[in-house]
Amino acid sequence: TPRPAPRRPERRAPTPAEQSTSDEPTERDFLIPAEGLTAQQRKHALTKLETYLVGKHEHMVGFQGNQDLGHAQQDLGRFLDFHLNNVGDPFQQGNYKPNTKAVERAVLDRYAELWRAEWPYDGKNPESYWGYVLTMGSTEGNLYALASARDYLSGRKLIGDPGGSNPQMVYVQAAPPARSAPAARVGGSPAADPRNAYRPVAFYSEDTHYSVIKAVRTLAIDTFGAIGTAEYPDQCPLGGRWPLEVPSKGGPDGSGEIDVDKLERLVAFFAERGHPILLLLNFGTTFKGAYDNIEKVATRLVPLFRRHGLLEREIEFEPGRTDRRRGFWVHVDGALGAGIMPFLRHAAEEDEHSELAVALRRELKGKVPEFDFGLRVDGVDVVGSLVMSGHKWAGAPFPCGIFMTKNKFRVEPAATPAYTGSPDTTFAGSRNGLSPLVLWNHLASRSVRGHAAEAVAALRRTRYLESALRELEDRLDREDRLPEGGLHVDRSPMALTVRFRRPNDEIIAKWSLSCQPMPTGTGEVRHFAHVFAMPSLTEEKIDLFMEDLFAEGAFTHPD
Numbered sequence: 001t002p003r004p005a006p007r008r009p010e011r012r013a014p015t016p017a018e019q020s021t022s023d024e025p026t027e028r029d030f031l032i033p034a035e036g037l038t039a040q041q042r043k044h045a046l047t048k049l050e051t052y053l054v055g056k057h058e059h060m061v062g063f064q065g066n067q068d069l070g071h072a073q074q075d076l077g078r079f080l081d082f083h084l085n086n087v088g089d090p091f092q093q094g095n096y097k098p099n100t101k102a103v104e105r106a107v108l109d110r111y112a113e114l115w116r117a118e119w120p121y122d123g124k125n126p127e128s129y130w131g132y133v134l135t136m137g138s139t140e141g142n143l144y145a146l147a148s149a150r151d152y153l154s155g156r157k158l159i160g161d162p163g164g165s166n167p168q169m170v171y172v173q174a175a176p177p178a179r180s181a182p183a184a185r186v187g188g189s190p191a192a193d194p195r196n197a198y199r200p201v202a203f204y205s206e207d208t209h210y211s212v213i214k215a216v217r218t219l220a221i222d223t224f225g226a227i228g229t230a231e232y233p234d235q236c237p238l239g240g241r242w243p244l245e246v247p248s249k250g251g252p253d254g255s256g257e258i259d260v261d262k263l264e265r266l267v268a269f270f271a272e273r274g275h276p277i278l279l280l281l282n283f284g285t286t287f288k289g290a291y292d293n294i295e296k297v298a299t300r301l302v303p304l305f306r307r308h309g310l311l312e313r314e315i316e317f318e319p320g321r322t323d324r325r326r327g328f329w330v331h332v333d334g335a336l337g338a339g340i341m342p343f344l345r346h347a348a349e350e351d352e353h354s355e356l357a358v359a360l361r362r363e364l365k366g367k368v369p370e371f372d373f374g375l376r377v378d379g380v381d382v383v384g385s386l387v388m389s390g391h392k393w394a395g396a397p398f399p400c401g402i403f404m405t406k407n408k409f410r411v412e413p414a415a416t417p418a419y420t421g422s423p424d425t426t427f428a429g430s431r432n433g434l435s436p437l438v439l440w441n442h443l444a445s446r447s448v449r450g451h452a453a454e455a456v457a458a459l460r461r462t463r464y465l466e467s468a469l470r471e472l473e474d475r476l477d478r479e480d481r482l483p484e485g486g487l488h489v490d491r492s493p494m495a496l497t498v499r500f501r502r503p504n505d506e507i508i509a510k511w512s513l514s515c516q517p518m519p520t521g522t523g524e525v526r527h528f529a530h531v532f533a534m535p536s537l538t539e540e541k542i543d544l545f546m547e548d549l550f551a552e553g554a555f556t557h558p559d
């Protein structure tokens with residue numbers, strides 16, 4: 001029987017009476033009639049949206065997006081007059097001339113310096129950085145990093161037929177070494193199976209952002225859990241069933257850092273069998289703001305990689321055409337952490353009696369953690385790639401970010417399309433030309449000392465937030481209004497966020513809170529919300545937020 005036609009609204013501008021009454025605009029307010037809308041109707045609809053956004057902008061505290069625009073609008077608004085497009089490689093000008101690649105290169109050079117990579121960019125130097133400004137956020141960067149790592153570790157190479165009839169590049173795949181190949185050439189211990197030599201295995205923790213799981217699925221990259229379950233049943237080195245993700249320290253209600261001891265045992269299992277290792281580490285996890293101890297991971301795994309011939313492998317594409325590549329790749333998801341940490345490191349490097357260094361020591365017991373291209377263990381430069389979101393710490397008003405790696409880890413560009421005049425070396429085709437301007441403005445509008453002071457202040461405000469929540473818990477307890485079990489206030493080491501018991505839906509909507517159910521060690525599930533102390537979160541806002549949480553029914557839920 002034919003399905004009834006979907007009920008469609010008439011294609012006409014809604015009358016004022018038909019428009020949504022709540023201050024939250026709906027698609028009805030923006031219905032586009034065939035005859036278009038008058039200037040007045042468009043202004044009316046847009047004003048409704050602006051009014052709504054003003055309120056939400058003021059109360060946006062629940063995600064790691066810095067809402068402080070600085071003076072981006074007056075500095076950059078003029079560039080909306082241009083159709084900017086940074087299509088192609090940032091370091092090749094290309095034929096699409098209305099671009100901001102010069103700005104993009106300056107931003108990349110500055111972040112390369114902040115992340116202790118070799119800069120300025122030099123296409124002839126294998127140790128030089130290469131990177132590009134993302135048109136999406138770290139999701140694009142993670143996708144691109146994992147695709148690069150997959151091709152690099154699985155012995156793929158893109159070669160062109162320069163001067164040939166076909167300008168396109170083609171993939172060539174190295175053949176697995178012969179079974180008789182010496183273990184050293186296979187890149188594994190004597191037990192290594194040469195057939196695994198180009199089968200990379202991915203590892204990431206249970207606190208990893210969902211964009212990584214999406215990337216692994218999209219790119220058909222094998223994870224240790226999937227291969228373990230399929231090919232090594234009942235052999236999990238942790239005992240029991242293979243976990244899908246590397247356990248975090250202290251389990252689901254722990255700090256959110258990866259459990260390095262368990263990671264080491266899982267990686268060893270696959271390295272012994274000749275698999276190349278693809279490791280994604282978090283530097284500022286989404287919900288708990290936790291930092292994986294990247295230096296500790298590297299200190300444990302570099303000797304293991306050396307033992308199993310994974311520090312350097314010879315890859316033969318065809319007789320006489322070989323590459324020397326590593327058998328491991330460490331990607332750092334620094335969506336939030338890569339934005340703030342270089343500035344905290346600067347504060348730590350100041351004279352120990354300076355006001356900034358003293359202020360940092362009040363917030364941070366111990367050293368600023370390692371995460372970037374400067375990390376070396378036994379002379380090995382550990383980090384293969386790094387991403388950062390521009391709309392988090394840097395406060396870009398739209399998604400953007402940075403992907404960075406080194407020339408020596410790159411698989412040659414996919415194509416050199418004549419019509420753009422620039423090698424197609426990024427994930428996107430057309431690329432946002434405004435993002436480099438926003439990131440440039442963020443970096444250039446303060447001295448590095450000014451950025452460092454901002455970073456230390458954010459740690460101080462996080463501590464203020466945590467104290468305020470604990471005082472609130474005491475106030476509610478004194479008035480016998482504390483919910484059963486308390487407010488579960490918690491903060492991971494150095495985190496820019498504090499998590500606490502989820503309040504009611506009205507407060508969640510007003511303050512744009514991000515919420516997550518979390519199993520506890522006892523099997524109970526607790527519902528948390530969190531607040532991030534981005535530069536846009538002032539102490540005044542924290543006080544106003546506490547008043548809302550103190551109100552009657554703040555933690556009451558309909559269910």
Ligand SMILES: COC(=O)[C@H](CCSC)/N=C/c1c(COP(=O)(O)O)cnc(C)c1O
Nearest residue numbers: 063064065137138139209211285286335389
């Ligand atoms: C629930 O919160 C989120 O999903 C935020 C993005 C919104 S904050 C502005 N985090 C995104 C994120 C991402 C994805 O980054 P984006 O694509 O820029 O959103 C990658 N890695 C980590 C550790 C992340 O936290």
